[in-house]
Amino acid sequence: MSTVLDDRFTLAPVHIDGEPERVRRIREQAAERFNVLGWPTTRSEDWKYTSLASLTSIDWKIDQRQPEGNDPASPFGDQPVAELMFVNGTLHANRSALANEHPGIRVMPIGEAMETESFTQHFSRYADYEKHAMTALNTAMWQDGAYIEIAPGTVVEGFIHLLYVGGGNAEHPIASHHRNLIVAGRGSQITVVESFFGKGTYFTNTVTEIVAGDGAVVDHYKFENESLDAFHIGTVQIHQERASNVTSRTIATGGGLVRNEINAALTGEGASLSMEGLFVLSGKQHVDNHTVIDHVAPHCDSVELFKGILDENARGIFDGRIIVEPDAVKTNSRQTNKNLLLSETAVIDSKPSLEIHNDDVKCNHGSTIGQLDEEALFYLRARGIGAEEARNLLVYAFASEIVERMKVDAVRENAGRALFSRMPKRLPERRSESR
Amino acid sequence: MLEIKDLYAGIDGKEILKGLTLHVGAGEVHAIMGPNGSGKSTLANVLAGRPKYVPTSGSVTYEGKDLLALPAEERAREGVFLAMQYPVEIPGVNNIYFLKAALNAVRKHQGQEELDAMEFLQLAREKMKLVELDEAFMNRSVNEGFSGGEKKRNEIFQMAVLDPKLAILDETDSGLDIDALRIVAEGVNALRSEKHAVLVITHYQRLLKYLVPDFVHVLADGRIVKSGGKELAEELEQKGYEWIEEELVAAR
Numbered sequence: 001m002s003t004v005l006d007d008r009f010t011l012a013p014v015h016i017d018g019e020p021e022r023v024r025r026i027r028e029q030a031a032e033r034f035n036v037l038g039w040p041t042t043r044s045e046d047w048k049y050t051s052l053a054s055l056t057s058i059d060w061k062i063d064q065r066q067p068e069g070n071d072p073a074s075p076f077g078d079q080p081v082a083e084l085m086f087v088n089g090t091l092h093a094n095r096s097a098l099a100n101e102h103p104g105i106r107v108m109p110i111g112e113a114m115e116t117e118s119f120t121q122h123f124s125r126y127a128d129y130e131k132h133a134m135t136a137l138n139t140a141m142w143q144d145g146a147y148i149e150i151a152p153g154t155v156v157e158g159f160i161h162l163l164y165v166g167g168g169n170a171e172h173p174i175a176s177h178h179r180n181l182i183v184a185g186r187g188s189q190i191t192v193v194e195s196f197f198g199k200g201t202y203f204t205n206t207v208t209e210i211v212a213g214d215g216a217v218v219d220h221y222k223f224e225n226e227s228l229d230a231f232h233i234g235t236v237q238i239h240q241e242r243a244s245n246v247t248s249r250t251i252a253t254g255g256g257l258v259r260n261e262i263n264a265a266l267t268g269e270g271a272s273l274s275m276e277g278l279f280v281l282s283g284k285q286h287v288d289n290h291t292v293i294d295h296v297a298p299h300c301d302s303v304e305l306f307k308g309i310l311d312e313n314a315r316g317i318f319d320g321r322i323i324v325e326p327d328a329v330k331t332n333s334r335q336t337n338k339n340l341l342l343s344e345t346a347v348i349d350s351k352p353s354l355e356i357h358n359d360d361v362k363c364n365h366g367s368t369i370g371q372l373d374e375e376a377l378f379y380l381r382a383r384g385i386g387a388e389e390a391r392n393l394l395v396y397a398f399a400s401e402i403v404e405r406m407k408v409d410a411v412r413e414n415a416g417r418a419l420f421s422r423m424p425k426r427l428p429e430r431r432s433e434s435r
Numbered sequence: 436m437l438e439i440k441d442l443y444a445g446i447d448g449k450e451i452l453k454g455l456t457l458h459v460g461a462g463e464v465h466a467i468m469g470p471n472g473s474g475k476s477t478l479a480n481v482l483a484g485r486p487k488y489v490p491t492s493g494s495v496t497y498e499g500k501d502l503l504a505l506p507a508e509e510r511a512r513e514g515v516f517l518a519m520q521y522p523v524e525i526p527g528v529n530n531i532y533f534l535k536a537a538l539n540a541v542r543k544h545q546g547q548e549e550l551d552a553m554e555f556l557q558l559a560r561e562k563m564k565l566v567e568l569d570e571a572f573m574n575r576s577v578n579e580g581f582s583g584g585e586k587k588r589n590e591i592f593q594m595a596v597l598d599p600k601l602a603i604l605d606e607t608d609s610g611l612d613i614d615a616l617r618i619v620a621e622g623v624n625a626l627r628s629e630k631h632a633v634l635v636i637t638h639y640q641r642l643l644k645y646l647v648p649d650f651v652h653v654l655a656d657g658r659i660v661k662s663g664g665k666e667l668a669e670e671l672e673q674k675g676y677e678w679i680e681e682e683l684v685a686a687r
């Protein structure tokens with residue numbers, strides 16, 4: 001075990017065996033940046049809704065033991081084309097299945113990919129550690145992660161699964177910094193699913209860079225289902241080239257304090273992006289969704305939809321920014337955030353924003369906050385469906401817009417099950433009943 | 436089957452039903468007519484247990500039970516069905532899933548075996564034919580994007596599947612063309628038997644040509660002010676509602 005930060009609040013980067021000089025340098029620069037930036041605070045506009053005080057007061061350790069045993073099981077059984085499991089930040093080799101027999105697909109621990117041309121070209125080019133402290137922390141500290149490379153023209157049927165299991169407690173609070181790189185070559189097609197779960201108190205800090213080459217089709221799913229005592233900070237950084245088509249879905253149901261950053265840059269003409277999110281929260285969960293879509297090139301489309309369901313004392317945030325750069329003419333962009341509040345004590349902050357630097361665009365954005373539709377609730381009950389089931393049906397219906405669009409059957413079904421099991425069980429405070 | 440005695444009820448503290456009394460026996464079809472705002476929908480919704488509609492005094496006995504003491508879903512499971520005047524759209528809730536869940540909740544309550552997917556589909560198909568609803572509607576969300584007429588037919592379709600003992604139709608005929616009206620009437624007629632009772636709430640007499648009631652009642656100002664046979668409906672059609680109001684005023 002080693003301490004993440006020493007007493008003087010200076011970060012010493014981790015190094016792993018066989019690390020090329022370039023990676024060493026990047027880590028050192030990132031550590032320096034973190035030492036300058038410090039932990040994010042609510043004084044910065046980007047973090048104004050989320051305080052990390054409860055996170056930074058803990059003396060996090062890194063766990064460098066090799067995971068063993070056979071637990072836990074993947075929710076997908078043997079369905080993924082390839083699966084890597086990480087336990088507290090380190091690959092669990094026995095529980096991982098690589099896709100060696102598939103031509104055109106390379107799935108490996110990132111440490112083994114560091115000499116490849118593609119790694120050298122792309123690693124750490126998109127997730128910005130200069131400005132973002134948590135990315136700097138991740139870049140300095142990562143021990144493991146996944147490297148996925150799809151050769152040009154390769155169409156991968158099915159999906160690749162990355163599974164992260166965290167665990168810890170008050171005496172051994174463990175921090176895991178995962179680092180992934182996904183490179184989809186020209187005209188390739190791939191679906192990658194990342195799932196996070198665990199037990200107890202731990203801290204996941206994850207960065208995934210995704211490169212969609214010319215005409216590549218990439219579907220990325222992030223299921224954040226961490227323990228309710230866990231901290232999760234994650235960045236998905238998407239880089240899109242000409243005519244690429246990316247779908248990003250972030251489903252957050254777990255975690256005590258969660259920050260999901262999803263950033264995409266549309267840098268090639270005709271690229272299109274669909275960015276969706278769903279957060280289903282209860283108890284004292286705090287989930288901050290922070291997205292930036294940067295339209296750099298002309299003729300690109302982006303559609304963003306985030307939906308929140310909040311019960312009890314949960315707090316949710318949608319802070320989404322769309323930037324249309326001066327050259328990005330003929331941009332089509334739509335940003336929507338819809339929220340369902342199930343209790344009077346749940347809180348949502350919704351801050352959609354557009355920053356447009358040319359006139360030749362079609363952009364709109366909006367957000368809604370509402371309660372369950374009493375009329376609909378009565379309609380269901382008037383047909384014999386019990387109040388609680390009716391309520392769950394309506395809550396699920398609100399979420400289903402996102403779930404139903406998941407193309408891979410196994411993923412959609414898993415999402416449906418996960419959501420149903422997380423459905424708030426309590427009846428609304430203001431339950432009006434006939435006498 | 437249904438015994439309403441001196442019922443007072445209101446919305447948001449505003450009194451709308453003011454001493455309504457009505458007896459509906461098994462096997463009977465009753466029409467309730469009345470001018471806009473007279474309280475017809477209030478009566479229907481109080482019977483169905485809609486939370487906003489609050490009974491303040493009087494009683495409603497349904498098959499020997501205190502109906503007003505039951506929550507809406509229990510009333511439905513006991514065989515009370517309200518075809519709503521304005522069926523709500525419920526995006527994301529699949530029509531067929533919803534109706535299967537509803538039917539099985541009713542069946543379970545009544546001690547009958549629940550239907551599996553195949554059995555349910557078979558039943559649903561049969562009833563869809565009755566109301567001439569296209570099967571494509573079944574896989575859409577409840578009432579979402581349905582035209583006014585389709586929503587009304589969907590209500591009758593649900594009624595046909597749920598096979599209620601007491602069906603209450605709140606202006607199911609409003610806004611329907613003559614074909615749709617005939618379909619709705621056929622749907623209700625198919626339900627008629629000694630075991631079923633129907634309360635048809637309507638503003639016009641049109642529907643009653645196809646769905647001939649045993650009794651016609653006029654509801655005005657929150658009370659039944661006149662009752663009669665099917666001829667009363669025709670009289671109302673010819674003379675409008677004014678004469679009843681005049682009669683009432685004269686009687687005071």
Ligand SMILES: Nc1ncnc2c1ncn2[C@@H]1O[C@H](COP(=O)(O)OP(=O)(O)O)[C@@H](O)[C@H]1O
Nearest residue numbers: 446447449451470471472473474475476477478
């Ligand atoms: N939600 C409501 N809040 C307050 N008053 C209402 C509401 N709905 C209906 N009313 C009033 O109650 C009265 C009876 O309405 P209703 O039962 O709908 O009449 P009908 O169905 O006979 O047209 C009317 O005066 C109407 O304006």
Ligand SMILES: [Mg+2]
Nearest residue numbers: 475476520606
């Ligand atoms: Mg009405």
